[in-house]
Amino acid sequence: MIPAIPTSLPPLPAREGVWLKGDWHLHSRHSTDSSNNPIGKIIGFAESQGFDYLAITDHDVHVMGAVASHTWADPELRSDNLLLFHGAELTANRGHINILSTGPYDHQRVFDHRDDRDWNLLALKRELGVHFSANHPSTKNHYGFSFDLADSVEIWNGSVWPKNVPGVRIWDDMLKSGRMLGGRGGSDAHHGVPDAPELTTPHSIEATANYVGTPTTWVYARERTKQAVLEAMAAGRASVSANPFNPRVELVADHDGDGVMDMMMGDNVKPTGAPVTFEVRLVGGGIDRASYRVRVVRNRDEFATLITDPETRSVRFVDTPGTGERNYYRVEIEGPQTPYPAVPNSMALSQNMVALSNPLYFNYNPAF
Structure with missing residues (x-):
């Protein structure tokens, strides 16, 4: 364990933006493997818990690709408080992709070409202007397409953390290969809380252990619009927490040594050859005065293990990224879980596992 460096919490990088929290992977009654989970219930729950955005991504194979006349046509798909994305889970022989968009698009075309070669799907994605997010890359329905197709990857699927460890390793492999690939979470919740005790089923009990926000993805968007949120997620300006009441992790850095934290998650710079000061911050939520364990990952390997200060809820470390090499840094936060009363189990x-950050990048731009 390397020693922690005291911090006085200088400001974040000087850029306009807002933190928004939500869930990118949910199934409603329009997925045939879902139970007691109408869209109105999902949206009402999300609103009651203070979420900002939501993507209901029903299995397109259950309606032969016709999500526009099922999920999207549902009159309950509306909210005055949430940014609601149009999307679906492309369910293909090579695995699952969440297709995400700010508005309606021709999903039937994606469905009809789901078994095409990757370069054809890439051309179709660009033509439609949609976001491809690789779902649960290490499960039995793993993402088996090229990661060059993906705009983001689901690094945390559902509330059961251990099953995600192999997927995070795959993400590290992709980052190590030179891809700047934004990581996100998604509950993949299929079942709703019963409306009355007599409706309780083994499936509906799952909603007390895995529902909206387990995990929660925090996105730092330039403004509160759907377009800005998708742009931010693709850029990796995001982190993931086990639930919405856990702290949000922010990884920042002072790459030029002027005392100002001028990098945030998703940023990519050319290293100067001088030491860089990194700072890990836990913001909002969490357990009062708790100390959290910070695991720093550099280029797929564990670089350091630190403990946050209970007062500032932060910790610093220093490293010198090489000028002639590519490096990325990300962090994992472990510690006590904050209660999520609506999803207690x-x-x-x-x-x-409390939270994960997206990386900071050095020398990832080919122009460097």
Whole structure:
């Protein structure tokens, strides 16, 4: 364990933006493997818990690709408080992709070409102007397409943390290969809380352990619009927490040594050859005066293990990224889970994994 460096919490990089929280992977009654989970219930729950955005991504194979006349046509798909994305889970022989968009698009075309070669799908994605997010890359329905197709990847699927460890390793492999690939979460919730005790089923009980926000993805968008949120997620300006009441992790850095934290998650700079000061911050939520364990990952390997200060809820470390090499840094936060009263059983399933950051990049731009 390397020693932590005291911090006085200088400001974040000087850029306009807002943190928004939501869930990118949810199934409603329009997925045939869902139960007691109408869209109105999902949206009402999300609003009651203070979420900002939501993507209901039903299985397109269940309606032969016709999501426009099922999920999107549902009169309950509306909210005055949430940014609601249009999307669906492309369910293909090579795995699952969440297709995400700010508005309606021709999903039937994607469905009809789901078994095409990757370069054809890439051309179609660009033509339609949609976001491809690689779903649960290490499960039995793993993402089996090229990661060059993906705009983001689901690094945390559902409340059961241990099943995600192999997927995070795959993400590290992609980052190590030179891809700047934004990581996100998604509950993949299929089942809703019963409306009355007599409606309780084994499936509906799952909603007390895995529902909206387990995990929660925090996105730093330039403004509160759907377009800005998708842009930010693709850029990796995001982090993931086990639930919406856990702290949000922010990874920042002072890459030029002027005392100002001028890098945030998703940023890519040319290293100067001088030491860089990094700072990990836990913001909002969490357990009062708790100390959290910070695991720093550099280029797929563990670089350091630190403990946050209970007062500032932050910790610093220093490293010198090489000028002639590519490097990325990200962090994992472990510690006590904050209660999520509406989904009480999720805490035990997430174990001690509290949050994950997206990386900071050095020398990833070919122009450098």
